[in-house]
Amino acid sequence: MAAGVAPAPAPAPTPATVEWTGRAGEIVGDSPLMRELLAQVEQYAPYDEVVLITGETGTGKELIARQLHASGPRAKGPFTAVNVATLDAATAASALFGHIRGAYTGAEAHRLGAFRSSEEGTLFLDEIGELSPDLQARILRAVELKEIVPLGEDRPRHVDVRVVAATNRDLATMIREGTFREDLYQRLRQFPLRISPLRERPDDIPLLTRHFLRRWNRRYDTLIDIAPEAIAVLQDYHWPGNVRQLENVLKRLCVPLRPDGTITGEAAGAILADEESSWEGRHSRRDARPPGTAHAPPSGPEPRNLTTANPVDLRSILEETERGWYRAALGATEGNQAEAARLLGLNPPAFRKALRDRFSDLLE
Incomplete structure (x- = not known):
């Protein structure tokens, strides 16, 4: 996917085909929005301050984070990426802050954790909006004081780390809902970066398309090209999945072609019609309240039916009701566990733990 901008590209590209290549990867584009973003990256890179990157899924937030690292004074240090939504609730603090041997059951060896592993480098915290309240407080201390307390230790340890955070969620709304700390939000957004969705910069699509085709041709030793009308079709699409979807x-368009084939407008239109149908199906199910008929959770007996002659097993009813909502959320998101957790207002690690421990049949 798209990434990185070199601090001093040479030779300078012509305005019609801007493609920056840096140690972190490549960002391809020449739209005003991309030029503004890249200028901000270059402005922020030298300063050892927290950066908050916001943008929809598939826009390349980690690649921008890598470029901030590669363009700054910590470039020779480590870059550590942690997707906090994937951390198990029971071990998340250890993964981030480390632990000493014996800190808890199963802690058989010392663990540095992500902060200490990133010493003199950059720690990228992706999906920061998924942090539990306890971890939010710990991250705030680490960012403000540059101190952490590994599990099992009593004294704080100093950490020399630059933090870059990212999210595709509306943290301001989460603050109003009481699910994200305002003090942490204010601390993280010292240097904000917003990556525009692809639909706001269609002029970048031809450049991105050529870039991805070159990558495909190099990898598979082919000479696949694309017709102008196919590029026009791609530019007319709204790309809800952004650059990753493009x-x-x-790739799907390249697979059925001969090694020297050409992507046609008709082929591009057919693929995008399929993409649109799939997207609309997911989107409509996600917005339904309650979930649609195909994924509706079960309903238990009405309380008015409860009599001494007709007792109920409330635990079983609640268990099956919860299972039904889990099933509905997974169906509405086509199995995306992080999205399913958000639909239910749950923390993704807690959702995954419940799936493993109580509803493992839903994973089959």
């Missing part, structure tokens, strides 16, 4: 669509 790359995946181009």
